[in-house]
Amino acid sequence: MSAVVLALKALRFVLFTFTASHIDIVKLFVCLCIFVLIEDWIIPSDTEVALRMMQEQFPKIDKVSVPPFVLLSQLYSTVKDRTFVDRELEVMKQQRLVRVFKLSTGQDDFAIMFFHDYIAQVNAAKSRLEGKHPQKDLIIFDWYINHILPIHNDVGITYMHLESLLYRVGQSLHENHISLLIKAGFLVRQLAEDKSYWLAIPNIGFLLKNLTQGRKELLSLLSRRQYKEMLMSLLEKKKLRMSQLGMQFHIRDLIGSGQLCLSRTPAGWLVHIPRG
Amino acid sequence: MVGRRETGGLSPHRFRALLQRKWLHSMELASHKEVVSAHKSGINSLQIDVTDARYLLSGAADGSVAVYDIELSTCYEHSTQTSKHEALFMVDKGVPRGHQYSVSCVHWYPIDTGIFVTGSFDNFVNVWDTNTAQFSSEDTKIRLCDIGSGAFTHTLTGHRDSVWAVQWSTKSEWVLVSGGCDGAIRFWDIRRAGCYQVLDQQCSQTGRRPPVLKAVLKNHERMENNTMASSSLRKSSSTKQRGQKRHFGVSASDSRTAHYGSVTGLQMTSDGSYLISAGKDSRLRLWDVESGCNTLVNYPSVYVRGHKGMRMALSPDSSLLFIPSDNSIQVRDVWSGHAYPSLRGHYDLTNCCTFHPQGQELYSGSNDRKILVWAPPCHSDTEEPEREVCEQTIRADEDAWSD
Numbered sequence: 001m002s003a004v005v006l007a008l009k010a011l012r013f014v015l016f017t018f019t020a021s022h023i024d025i026v027k028l029f030v031c032l033c034i035f036v037l038i039e040d041w042i043i044p045s046d047t048e049v050a051l052r053m054m055q056e057q058f059p060k061i062d063k064v065s066v067p068p069f070v071l072l073s074q075l076y077s078t079v080k081d082r083t084f085v086d087r088e089l090e091v092m093k094q095q096r097l098v099r100v101f102k103l104s105t106g107q108d109d110f111a112i113m114f115f116h117d118y119i120a121q122v123n124a125a126k127s128r129l130e131g132k133h134p135q136k137d138l139i140i141f142d143w144y145i146n147h148i149l150p151i152h153n154d155v156g157i158t159y160m161h162l163e164s165l166l167y168r169v170g171q172s173l174h175e176n177h178i179s180l181l182i183k184a185g186f187l188v189r190q191l192a193e194d195k196s197y198w199l200a201i202p203n204i205g206f207l208l209k210n211l212t213q214g215r216k217e218l219l220s221l222l223s224r225r226q227y228k229e230m231l232m233s234l235l236e237k238k239k240l241r242m243s244q245l246g247m248q249f250h251i252r253d254l255i256g257s258g259q260l261c262l263s264r265t266p267a268g269w270l271v272h273i274p275r276g
Numbered sequence: 277m278v279g280r281r282e283t284g285g286l287s288p289h290r291f292r293a294l295l296q297r298k299w300l301h302s303m304e305l306a307s308h309k310e311v312v313s314a315h316k317s318g319i320n321s322l323q324i325d326v327t328d329a330r331y332l333l334s335g336a337a338d339g340s341v342a343v344y345d346i347e348l349s350t351c352y353e354h355s356t357q358t359s360k361h362e363a364l365f366m367v368d369k370g371v372p373r374g375h376q377y378s379v380s381c382v383h384w385y386p387i388d389t390g391i392f393v394t395g396s397f398d399n400f401v402n403v404w405d406t407n408t409a410q411f412s413s414e415d416t417k418i419r420l421c422d423i424g425s426g427a428f429t430h431t432l433t434g435h436r437d438s439v440w441a442v443q444w445s446t447k448s449e450w451v452l453v454s455g456g457c458d459g460a461i462r463f464w465d466i467r468r469a470g471c472y473q474v475l476d477q478q479c480s481q482t483g484r485r486p487p488v489l490k491a492v493l494k495n496h497e498r499m500e501n502n503t504m505a506s507s508s509l510r511k512s513s514s515t516k517q518r519g520q521k522r523h524f525g526v527s528a529s530d531s532r533t534a535h536y537g538s539v540t541g542l543q544m545t546s547d548g549s550y551l552i553s554a555g556k557d558s559r560l561r562l563w564d565v566e567s568g569c570n571t572l573v574n575y576p577s578v579y580v581r582g583h584k585g586m587r588m589a590l591s592p593d594s595s596l597l598f599i600p601s602d603n604s605i606q607v608r609d610v611w612s613g614h615a616y617p618s619l620r621g622h623y624d625l626t627n628c629c630t631f632h633p634q635g636q637e638l639y640s641g642s643n644d645r646k647i648l649v650w651a652p653p654c655h656s657d658t659e660e661p662e663r664e665v666c667e668q669t670i671r672a673d674e675d676a677w678s679d
Contacts, residue, residue: 082574083613090480090572107536107557154478158531192458193531258577 047088050078051098051112059246064206067117072100072110073256074249093153102155102198104188105212108257110155113201119145121202125184133180140177144186147171157187159195207245214243214250219259222273229272232262293593299636299652300591303607305621306637306651307358309349314342314363317378319641321587322630325384329634331364333392334641335379340368341394344647346632346639380585432464434471440585441541447548447565455539460532461553461563473568475553476532477561481569534570535559541586545594545610552590552597552610556582560599562610575599575613578606587628589638598638600626605640605650621648 044052051070058068072089079085089112092098096115103109126141147169148162163173178197181187185202217240222228236247243250251271254260261274277294280286286294313319315336324346325331332344342363349359367374375396385391437457445451445463452464463473535555543552550571551563560575579601580586589598590610598619599606605626607616624644631638638650 076574076576081612082576083572086572086574102536108559196531258579 045088045092046079047075047085048092048097050075051114054078054252055114057248059244059249061207061244063244064203066201066203066207067113067121069101069111069113069201069204071103071253071256072112073108073254074252075112075256077252077256096150099149099199100155101201103204103208103211105208106257111201111204115149118201119149122186125186125202129180129184137174137176137180140180141184143169143171143177144181154199156190156196156198158193159197210243210245211250211253214240214245215254215259217242218247218250218254219273222260222271227272228275229270231265231267232269232271235271296593296636297595300596301616302652303619303636303638303650304653305619306649307356308654309346309637309649309651310358310360311344311346311639311647311649312360312362313645313647314366315340315645318624318627318643318645319647320378320380320584320627321382322628322639322641322647323382323384324630324632324639326633329632331384332630332639332647333382333384334647335382335394335396336645337378337643338368339375339377339379339396340366341375341379341382341392342366343392346637430466432466432471434462434464435460437538441539441553443542443544445548445565446544446546453542453544453551455534455542455553457538458533459535459537459539459555461534461539461542461551463565474532475534475551475563475568475570477534477570478532479569480572481564481567534561534563538582540580540582540584541588543588543590543597545590546592547594550594550610552588554578554580554586554588554599556580560597560608573611573613575606575608576615578608581625584627587630589629589631591631592633598629598631598640600629600640600642602626603642605629605638619650621650622646 054070054074055068058070072085075085075089076082089098089100093100098112099115099118101111101113103111122141122145126138129138143166148157148165151165152161159173159178162178166173178187182189182197185200185204187197188200190196190198221238222230232251235251238247240247240250251260255262255271258274261272263270263272277286277291281288281291311332313334315334315338317336317338319334319336321335323333325333330345330347332346333341334344335341343365344361344363346361350362352359369376375394377397379394379396381395383393383395385393432452432454435454435456435458439454439456441455443453445453450465450467452466453461454464455461461475462471463475464471534553535557537556539553539555541554544550544565545552549565551565552560553563554560558578558580560578560580562571562573563569564571575597578599586600588600590596591598595610596616597608597610599608601618603620603622603625605619605622607618608614609616619638619640622640622642622644623646624642626640626642629638629640636652640648640650642648
């Protein structure tokens with residue numbers, strides 16, 4: 001993926017120098033057209049590149065069948081400008097490329113998943129529950145895909161809003177539908193408020209446990225070192241006992257959330273716990 | 277730079293902006309000025325009076341309130357060339373009807389100098405006369421007091437949890453903004469009942485609001501789309517519009533939130549068109565007040581404690597934001613969220629900071645009982661490369677007209 005992007009960037013550069021050196025109106029026009037096309041359509045934003053890269057590096061875990069997701073803090077650790085990330089993510093959300101989910105592990109933890117992965121998960125859940133529930137209840141999965149997910153970008157949803165979204169297309173919502181969605185793990189009740197829900201990724205509980213315990217383990221590992229620091233190359237070779245998500249996943253997450261810092265040394269990147 | 281000003285190459289407006297910006301970015305612990313704190317515990321709130329910009333008011337966790345003169349020093353130390361500013365007076369628990377618990381908020385009365393209002397965890401709001409109306413409370417209601425009669429004039433209900441941050445709008449004298457522990461930020465017009473706007477973190481725009489013309493065009497397009505859509509859609513949208521017209525404002529049951537977790541600090545820009553809020557989720561958000569949208573500026577690595585209100589400060593030209601965070605004061609660019617080197621000097625958690633409205637000084641209060649003064653260095657010599665950078669950035673966001 002990144003190689004393709006690099007090649008495209010190189011091509012763009014060549015075109016640019018070409019346009020700069022030959023002042024022939026027709027050629028200039030053609031080149032500019034190509035230039036604009038490449039700029040707009042082919043070259044993805046930094047955020048998207050980072051997302052796809054990290055999605056591919058998501059660890060393979062046999063026990064649970066969760067499609068790869070990326071934490072928001074991991075994006076922050078890779079892309080330099082955070083405002084940029086937030087804005088590009090918002091655009092991608094509106095283009096229905098990705099979905100953002102709130103995680104219960106912390107107040108500022110969000111998971112990002114590609115839209116088609118999530119849709120595939122809903123379809124899988126539907127085929128799994130086929131036959132166990134009446135067809136008139138199962139239709140909620142189709143509604144969920146067609147009428148709720150594309151319109152509603154928010155991480156949470158209220159019962160009233162769900163009802164009104166379905167009412168708009170002439171459907172009516174029953175309690176059975178909600179309980180089916182909760183059972184399949186696509187909705188989770190919000191504790192603070194009555195009748196409102198978080199949109200969720202099913203079967204993610206196991207990974208969340210891994211996430212919190214892995215964070216704790218990594219931080220305690222570093223804080224037990226003499227200077228609370230370690231070289232990145234050494235740290236990446238270590239294995240975490242409590243988490244199957246892999247060292248790289250956790251290092252990125254903690255750097256992005258500001259609980260770890262990176263600094264450059266002659267021996268390579270150094271990971272340390274921020275002082276003061 | 278002065279030479280170019282003399283020859284007329286630099287307009288006075290830009291000259292001033294350049295100097296101010298340079299000073300702002302070189303803030304450090306002031307060596308020429310020292311405020312001798314009279315408090316025996318951490319300082320929760322600071323404010324400088326608006327009219328004279330001379331008296332600094334501070335409220336502390338032991339229930340005491342003190343006033344300092346920040347222009348006339350009480351004594352001058354020749355060896356270190358420091359002028360010391362001691363408290364003019366202090367009121368604490370010993371004074372009859374003083375606050376019994378921690379003072380959470382102090383505020384000068386904007387119209388009459390010499391009167392100030394303090395709010396405290398003992399659920400009282402006291403008005404002191406030395407020669408209103410804003411406070412944060414542990415209540416779910418906001419009460420506005422009339423200091424003439426001592427009675428409540430307004431009770432604003434809507435928050436579902438205690439309110440920690442309140443601010444008057446700098447644009448309209450009737451508009452009050454409040455942030456609660458339920459994560460909601462509500463706008464109130466005190467002439468009318470109920471709140472009229474609730475900020476929603478999901479409603480966002482990228483960057484500054486588009487100019488009016490474009491916005492109108494966009495609305496027009498949307499309208500056209502609506503008419504092209506199915507009849508049921510049109511019906512629902514039209515009923516919605518009618519509904520909005522009938523009920524002015526937003527109902528109390530509206531559960532939109534601006535932050536996950538409580539809102540602990542609010543600060544409005546000096547022109548009143550943007551609002552900065554801090555929440556327990558360690559996020560700071562910049563809101564466009566007119567559209568009610570989150571502008572998605574990310575201020576990195578700020579830590580916000582959730583158990584206490586805090587007070588942020590803005591530089592007078594609304595370009596830099598000072599945030600008390602942990603033991604230091606973080607400095608961020610308001611419009612991009614870019615982090616500048618933080619101001620370190622306190623030994624304990626910082627609670628509040630306030631910027632001198634006319635000068636170039638920042639005052640900060642912390643749990644280590646100190647009030648520190650931050651100012652640009654006294655003998656500043658011009659640096660060439662920095663100037664160039666400053667100029668470019670200024671030109672980029674300068675207005676088009678000439679003066």
